[in-house]
Amino acid sequence: MDDRTLALPLYEALANRIAALVDDGVLRAGMRAPSVRSFAAQHGVSLTTALQAYRLLEDRGVLEARPKSGFYVMVRPHQQRALPTVSQPLARHAGLGQQSRVQRAVLCWRSILCAARLCHSQRRPARG
Incomplete structure (x- = not known):
């Protein structure tokens, strides 16, 4: 981790990692993100910290929460398909x-x- 990551709260650093995975195409639009529990276990953080990271990503428009289903990667404006045009x-x-x-x-x-x-x-x- 670099100095900027160390200065951030833990939930924000985790959110930045997930956002980087989305930007790099590892997590694509429409894919289900890991559950909050599995994410917390993978990174050795509390459920509260993991949930804070996911909520931050939801506020940034990276993830969306679907009731009783989990968190999913949202389609970003630059990922949307262009409308068909007339020849x-x-x-x-x-x-x-x-x-x-x-x-x-x-x-x-x-x-x-x-x-x-x-x-x-x-x-x-x-x-x-």
Whole structure:
């Protein structure tokens, strides 16, 4: 441990270790974090200290508590998938070049839904 870690409260140092595991990809978004009891036993700390570390990570947006299930790694904004976009030829054809990515994505999904409805409406009724 370096000098900065020694100056921190124990629960904060433990929280920083878990945050580093998340940042390094060892714990990925959606994964269940070790239980508070097993974490406390692994690191030789009290349940209170382990719970303080997990609560700190919850406050930082690294973990989320799920009732009767445990703590899970949250999806961070830089880990979220980008919205689908309309291809450039379609955007030029429809005159959508100046619209935002979100507006183009909404239009794309609307056209997909309309096509699905059209396909569904053209089906022949089953004979029986």
